[in-house]
Amino acid sequence: MSNLDRRTFLQAGLGVGGLMLSSSLSRSWAQQGDPIKIGLIIPLTGATSQFGATMGQAAKIAEAEINGAGGVRGRPVQIVIEDDQSNPEAAVRAAHKLIDVDKVVSIGGSYASAVTSAIAPLCWEGKTALLTSSGADSITKLPHQGYIFRTSPTVTLQGTSVGKYAVELGGKRMFFLGPQTPFAQSYIDITSAIFKAAGGSGGGLIYEDKKSSYRSEVDQALKESPDVIVLGGYVPDTSVVLKDLYRAGYTGKKLGFSFGINDALTKAVPAEVSEGAYSLIPSAAENSEAYKRLIGKMGRPSLDSYSCQVYDHVVLTSLALARASSGEANGTAVRDNLRAISAGEGKRTDDAVEALKTVISGAQVNYDGPSGPLEFADNGDVKGVFFRYEQVQAGKLTLRKVG
Amino acid sequence: MISYLIFVGTIAGFYSLLSLGLVKAWGQGGLVNLGLVGFVGLGAYTSALLSGAGYPIWIDWIAASAVSAAVGVALCFVVRNLRGDYLAIVTLGFAEILRLAETNEKWLTKGSDGISGIVAPLKNHLGDNFAVFYLVLTWVLVGIVAFVLNWLLRSPFGRALRAVRDDEQVAAVAGKSVLRLKLQAFGIGAALSGLGGALYAHFTSYIAPDVFITQLTIYIFLAVTVGGYTRLAGAVIGSLALIALLEATRFVAALVPGLDAVQIASLREFAIAVTLILVMQLRPDGAFRMSNERSGLGASRPGPDACYGKKAVLDDGT
């Protein structure tokens, strides 16, 4: 081989490295100027990427609102979005880039539980706040020194709520169908227990995800002749299960979670297939204007809970830093001030701009966002979330009740 | 920025170990292991579980390599008579089965929750210096492995192995123990994957089944192919090129105006894939092509590849 070619190849490699270095250096110089950087790690590609697009849009709206109101202590906020590629290994690399190069004060988004667990140690070791929309109970049990705030209710709480609602709808024989997840078995146990306590019965089956047909799984479920089927899956598998349930002639009730039955799902199946399916969505109180305002700004009829949460991740970070007495913009300041602006006796508001102005005026504020009232327990779990119970009617999710 | 480069350098070392293992098994032995990531996971879980049970880290890492090697040798033995493309599908499926087991055997692996808090060596003592220490440790290991492999490849064992790769029948006629050579090559490759996995687990302190997906196997194959799949130096250069590409695209894609987040992310993955295709077109043999490595048994004879059916690819360029 000619040495010339090898040299060209190596030079090209060095060139790429140099480009990377100079591009990131220019960014870290910029940081000595004004903007406060808020990182987002969201699923934009890969298996869990159904919400990534709306998550990014919601965050941009929060950024624009905060900056429109004058920013945080005269400094604009800037969101920096990285893709988790639906893969914890890629997410760890993305988190290192955000923490080490962009020097973000917090990382928001983080949707898949494995992604959140993978980047959590980097966050608390790097003194960066982590605001997550993952539900797995294990996350807030990590030794996170207060840096983790979870805006999604735990999966256990969601499972309990779905079980109770299914009983309320008059179900007697419940069957759970869902892929293997950290919570699949506990969903079966929780909902079965609720049904048995109400005089009914419960069972379940955990399947393999990524399949293009669940006919045999549906056959096994229908053998128990259930009148309620709880769907514990995500959008890709739930859409296939719903179609196979329809083909099999199942006419009973169908209940799912916000990660499975949502706008993305109603687009993925014909209207007759999703008709009547219920979804449980973590949400703000019924009279909250925040959610309506956000979907208005996004020009959408409705929005999934996770994108609402990402909007709130940006707002919460900004408000916490606006309150920080030290005036320093870093992860520890976010951690130490976040509870003070989202709970307590201060002025209650569900408007981010109003909340920011109140904080800057020096008064106490209690911000409630489109994703919920946002009060956090000591371990970082969110408290007092409401649930919107929605039902698919003619291909659109329609509100049934808030509770 | 420096701490980011240190981190990226460490990951490059981790990729290099996997690439060296692949060069050994595929480049030198002709054995296509598309289940590479399965052995990475096996090593990572072995080491994490042993370390959780209180064993010291050096034992965990040796055990991780040993378990991966043993499973690799066993798998290779079972499929010893299969053609190359069949070996590819069997190893690919095997990795998928391992991922299923990691996901479902919660009593052992904690399922898809993953294992958190895997201890890193000396992290408490070193504090801020830990990152540099781990970078050096990783690359020292890469150096040792490359040195040993290089010595092996130059030894009679290495020549015999290449003879098997180039033509099994000729090698067998020449009195080489084809099976033993294959098992050794595959086992060494699996052991290095396992060691890489263990290094990764203790570095990031968290593993889950979703870490070990086929995407990583593809990346390593591309790294090795770009570097020149038969060469040790190619494995390391290819790994460095890979990580540079993976990370540089982050910065470059974000500069394109007028795109939404999904489009930026898609553009980044598109750029990664297209760059790899372009490099392969410009340098089909990789940065370091096969050279100075006669097996002595017909490597110079451009014949049909015994491991890949009896048919060369259709040459439509003439």
Place this chain on the structure above:
Amino acid sequence: MLTDLLQYLVNGLIVGALIALPALGLTLIFSVLGFVNFSVAAQLTAGAYAGWLANTTLHLPLVPVLVIAFSVAGALGVVTDRIALAPIRRKPSAQTPLMVAVVSIALSMALESAYRFSFGSGLNSFDMPIARDMKIGGIRIGLQQLHNIEIAIGLAVLLALFFSLTKLGKAMRAVADNADLARLKGIEPVRLANLATFIGMGLAGVGGALLAIDTSVDPSTGSRLILLIFAGSVVGGLTSLPGAVAGALLMGVIGELGLLILPPVYQSLTAFVAILITLLARPGGIFSGASGVRK
């Protein structure tokens, strides 16, 4: 119990039919060009998107939708093959088939990213009514799914006729057997390679459209299934067209029957064990002796 067994058998055939056409395409391309073209996954998705666009914007019914899916996937297959893969095939060496296969994975990744760039990550549904299944003797059968099997077998038969009866088909077989010999006879390999790629990728595209009608289309529709498609093709012997269809159906059936003995979360295990056993019993693939493109 017997009903269960029959029901799972039917379900398995339905799953297998979904991957039969892409497996057929993969096999055809391997037979003529001599490498495993993993970008069949991306062309499957291309056919699904093309069909979806034709159906939802032009409101076309099934048959024109499938024709469009075939043409778009086939054309895209040839164009991307010429741009990305052909230059690497120019200087063949012993490892070229595997190199091209690896690069075809990169090509598939690039195309998947392009779909995501254009259409987003969401899942998209065809605008076609879904029929409830019929019950025949206690067995649940989907009529739409039955069509999938018919189409797969029909196309396999058509291909077999093409290869045994037409001049062009015979020429392709000649190339598959011996490229040098074919060249001596004045057959131009490039044209035949393009034709094989067009038909192979077109078949994958039709399979993708049918699959997407059955489920939905998103950027990863094809890559989610590539392992199963590859497995079906391998079990069928990689060079036998009837083998590819039979291998795909077999993979589907074994997977569903596995549900009788294993927990559903380990369903892939049965498929894997089945591949292993068949390959160990017949190292050339089950249908290695069957007639196909190559004898």
